[in-house]
Amino acid sequence: MPRPKVALMPKSAHGKVPAPSVSLKSLAAQLQLSPATVSLVINRSPAAKSIPQHTQERIRAAARELNYRPNFMARSLRAQRSFTIGVVVPEISEGYAALVMSGIEDYLLQEGYFYFVVSHRHRNDLVEEYPRLLQERAVEGLIVVDTACQEGMPIPVVAVSGHDDVPGVTNIVLNHDRAAGLALEHLAKLGHQKIAFIKGQAFSSDTEIRWDSVRRTAESMRLAVNTRLVGQLEGESSSPQLGYEVTRKLLATGCPFTALFAFNDISAIGAIHALREAGRRVPEDVSVVGFDDIQSAAFQNPALTTVRQPLQRMGVIAAETLLRRIFAAKWIHSIFCANLPLSFSSTRVPAVGCGIAG
Numbered sequence: 001m002p003r004p005k006v007a008l009m010p011k012s013a014h015g016k017v018p019a020p021s022v023s024l025k026s027l028a029a030q031l032q033l034s035p036a037t038v039s040l041v042i043n044r045s046p047a048a049k050s051i052p053q054h055t056q057e058r059i060r061a062a063a064r065e066l067n068y069r070p071n072f073m074a075r076s077l078r079a080q081r082s083f084t085i086g087v088v089v090p091e092i093s094e095g096y097a098a099l100v101m102s103g104i105e106d107y108l109l110q111e112g113y114f115y116f117v118v119s120h121r122h123r124n125d126l127v128e129e130y131p132r133l134l135q136e137r138a139v140e141g142l143i144v145v146d147t148a149c150q151e152g153m154p155i156p157v158v159a160v161s162g163h164d165d166v167p168g169v170t171n172i173v174l175n176h177d178r179a180a181g182l183a184l185e186h187l188a189k190l191g192h193q194k195i196a197f198i199k200g201q202a203f204s205s206d207t208e209i210r211w212d213s214v215r216r217t218a219e220s221m222r223l224a225v226n227t228r229l230v231g232q233l234e235g236e237s238s239s240p241q242l243g244y245e246v247t248r249k250l251l252a253t254g255c256p257f258t259a260l261f262a263f264n265d266i267s268a269i270g271a272i273h274a275l276r277e278a279g280r281r282v283p284e285d286v287s288v289v290g291f292d293d294i295q296s297a298a299f300q301n302p303a304l305t306t307v308r309q310p311l312q313r314m315g316v317i318a319a320e321t322l323l324r325r326i327f328a329a330k331w332i333h334s335i336f337c338a339n340l341p342l343s344f345s346s347t348r349v350p351a352v353g354c355g356i357a358g
Contacts, residue, residue, distance in 0.1 A: 022066045031062055042068070044112025085115040085322065086134030088127075088144040090203075092119050093238045095266050095294050096311060100145050100160050103315020111323060120147065122203050122236050141322045146205050156325040158318045161205045170325065171334040172318050176206070176213035179307050183261050183289045184217050186305070190287060192259040196229040196250050198243060198271065200263035201236070207263070210291075214261070228253045233267055243270025251278050258286060265290035265297045265306055272300070310337055 024042075028035040033055075040048040041059040048056065062068075087104060089097040101117070108115050116134060120126035131142060131150060141156040149159050149169045162171035187195060197214065200207035218225050231246035243262060247270065250257070260275075262268035268290030272282050280286050283302065290297060293308035314337050321335060 022068050024068070027059075027062060027066060027068045030066065031059060033059070044110070082138040082140055083113050084137070084139050085113055085319070086131070086137075086139035086142045087115055087117045088130055088134075088142060088147050089117065089119050090122055090146055091236075091238060092117070095238055095264065096292055096309075097145050099292070099294065099311035100315040100318070103312035103317075104143055104319045105315075106312075107316045107319035107323075111319075113323070140326050143318050143322055148205070156322055158322045158325070160314055160318050163205055163209050165333075170321055172314050172321070172337060173334055174206075174309060174314075174337055176210045177217065179291070179309070180210065180213040180217040183291075183307050184214070184221055184223060187259045187261070187287060187289065188221060188223065190259075192287060193223065194226070194229070194255075194257045194259070195223065196247075196255075196257040196260040197225070197231070198246050198250075198260065198262040198267050199230065199232040201233045201242075203236075204263075210263070226255060228255045229257055233263060238266055240266055240270030240273065243267030244274045245270075247271040247274035248278075251275075259289070260286060261289045261291075263291060265292045265294045265304060268304055268306070269296075269300060272304075313337065 022030075024035050024039060028038045031038065037051060037055075038059055039045075041051060041056045042063060085108060087101065089101065091097060092101070104115070116137065116139065118126075118130045118134065120130055127147060128150065131144075131153065134142060135155060139155065141158070142153070143158050143160065144162070145160045147159070149157055149162060149164065149166045151166055151168075153168055157166075157169045158172060159166075159169050160172045161174070162169060163173065164171075184195075195218075197211075199211050215225060229250060231250050233242045233246060235242055243266065246267070247260070250260075251274065260268075260271055262271055268288050272288055275282055275286050275288070282288055283305070288305065290304050290306040291309065292311060293306045297304040297306050317335060317337065
């Protein structure tokens with residue numbers, strides 16, 4: 001007679017059989033707490049904030065030790081919610097979107113939400129399609145970063161760097177007039193009058209808003225803006241190569257300049273490479289100012305002067321606002337974020353201006 005087969009427990013990567021998971025009631029009994037208290041902490045409910053921190057830590061430690069796994073499907077069915085958010089970004093790379101994403105992620109993890117991230121790579125078909133696909137996956141709201149918003153969305157939407165007046169969309173925006181003032185006042189105090197500018201790509205939601213602020217601020221400060229010293233980033237890449245190419249064109253005009261204000265830090269890094277390649281020292285011959293204060297800005301040589309945009313904080317505010325709208329179903333039109341001070345490394349205007357590229 002054949003021997004009966006014995007089902008084997010799956011082993012972990014370390015060859016150990018995982019301990020069987022316990023129920024919520026068993027976990028609560030072990031801790032001598034009510035199942036409701038344990039559930040609030042495990043599911044990261046907003047109400048859990050009223051529970052002492054040491055109790056929360058004790059619950060999570062016991063859950064790990066006893067291999068407790070909450071039943072997400074049961075939770076979703078009871079609440080008739082998915083506890084999931086959709087995030088739409090142009091691309092995932094170092095710089096703007098990555099820093100905003102880190103803030104969004106921090107807050108959603110803290111509040112016990114899962115999220116999907118999609119990157120449309122500036123393709124109009126994906127910009128239109130992704131919100132629909134995310135809704136089909138039962139997301140409760142959307143956060144769009146530097147991306148145009150559609151009208152008539154049936155779920156709450158928060159737009160980081162959104163400037164269009166779209167019903168139902170809350171815009172998280174920067175005070176670009178103040179940002180332009182920080183950069184230009186800094187350069188003017190150093191004695192710079194001949195300043196070159198690099199505008200953002202045409203598809204970026206911040207490009208025209210920021211450029212209008214730069215022009216208004218320059219006019220109020222009586223700083224002339226030479227149109228021959230205004231370049232624009234072209235192409236979808238987030239590489240410093242775009243800033244490098246624009247700066248070479250600016251140098252080739254033959255118009256002297258002693259400072260350059262770039263659309264973002266990535267393009268500023270490319271600009272510095274082009275200037276040095278042309279024999280210009282930074283910051284001794286040309287002062288360069290970027291925008292965003294990405295993590296690598298401080299590790300340039302010298303450290304990049306930049307307008308520090310509070311990108312991570314903007315991500316936190318976007319996620320916090322979206323969850324507030326999901327719970328309260330109240331539309332907030334716009335939230336303005338204050339930007340922080342400049343980081344400095346520029347020098348005073350040199351005796352001789354920057355000339356024609358060699």
